[in-house]
Amino acid sequence: MGNGTATVFFDIDGTLGWVDPAREDERPRWEQGLSPAPNDHVVGAVCALGHKGNRSFVCTGRPPGGIHPMISCMPFSGFVTLAGAYVTMGSRVLRNEPIPAELLDAVDRVLRKQGRGARLEGLQKVIEVRDGTDGRAARSAASMAEALRQQPSGRAYKVILPTAAADAVMADPGLARELSASALELGNSELGLASNTKKAGIRAVLSALGPDAGTTYGFGDAENDLPLFAEVDVRVAMGNAVDALKARADYVTGSVHEDGVVSGLAHFGLI
Template sequence: MGERVTAFFDIDGTLGWTDPAARERMSDEERKLSPVPSLAVSDAVRRFVAAGNRAFICTGRSPLDIHPKMAALPFSGMACLAGAYVKVGKAVLRDVALPPEVLACVDEVLAETGAGALLESAHGSVDVRGGTTGARQPSPASVAGALERIPGGRAHKVVLPTPAARLVVERASGAVGLSIMELELGNSEVGLLENCKGGAARTILGYLGDAGATYGFGDSENDLSLFEQVDMPVAMGNAAPAVKAAAALVTDTVGDDGVATALARLGLV
């Protein structure tokens, strides 16, 4: 198969998928976990690594919210929280949380609008004011209360209803660069502009030094910065149009095991 190569894999919509409406009906513990990869995708990742290659998770999720069956695959490391937290083996290469002034702005907007939010950190996720649906009770009534439940009291990004997220960005972006990314069910995530998947991939590749040819697999617009850092960007069949347009290869959908299909087509398994 030639020299060792390195691949970065998004989770939701790429390695696995859970219907958003079905997820909202799950228990709080289940709801926060990532989807589980299919047997075909799991086998393909294992064979990819067994051939001497490196595989990395590249996700917006907290590392503690990755399903144990996903985390058990032989990944060399992970870029989580949309690039805010990066780890290779036991080495933490990046850990950049939201500054206090942004979190204070989030608290202010939640109080004004009556909305709830989800704080995400390297140590897990905590709902505020019932979460984005307002129904996740009991939960802290303030961001400060939620931070008390997170070891270290830090949050790396926040998910809010989109109108509230836009207010936060409008008010706080003068002091710090913020990004906003629309998600499902009328929600958006807000994080630091400097935290992105592309920056995380660049950090990992710099640390490795001998990464070989590089591949990136994704489906959402937050994967576009990752695509800019790899030799072969691969879009899922279910990817957003802009993601497909930026890809060198469009594979099958996540429901049809597109990651496994692409790895085989590229001669990597």
């Protein structure tokens, strides 16, 4: 395919690295809220991948501001972030699809009836709405509209909220047509535009690369990586992946704790 090079997409959490969400408070304060950082073996493998003329992209549900600086400094060709809502390749923005303000207002009306708060996620900043997801935020906006004004770009891409509140939002037929909900850890869920998926983000990258993309590979571990698998030629599941992802994989590599990214890249001769 293409010119013989490869383009590889990597999930972060559970793939490039791992941090137990229940132990987030034990991390250094400056790292809290950031993605895990890959270890030296994984960093070396990604560097070797590039040295052989291949491209690599991060493909994550996290916002750009939630990615660990170590990952941002690695030689990735670009980033598929916010589950495909915001995609960059070098200095180019390939996809930028925030949630429209009117949809956020409609979500807010449901949350008010539930007596619930939420967190509004932009590219670099998370704004708490009515004490956030756990009612303990020291400072928060009174409404989604106010939170949106506090976002530096004036745009937001995800709403993080208790799962019970997400269920109430998705029970509204009009909102369910426009939004999708995904379960997170610790009893929370996230809402985003239904059109924003890792598949859509990868498709934007491949459209920009054209035939230069070569053979495409995807590494993942979670159910939200199924859209990633749907858009690549070769699907690699981590050893710690959920069964649904392993069932779709062409190859199951070692777990994140066993540097499965390194052994997976080596298995296919990419490093």
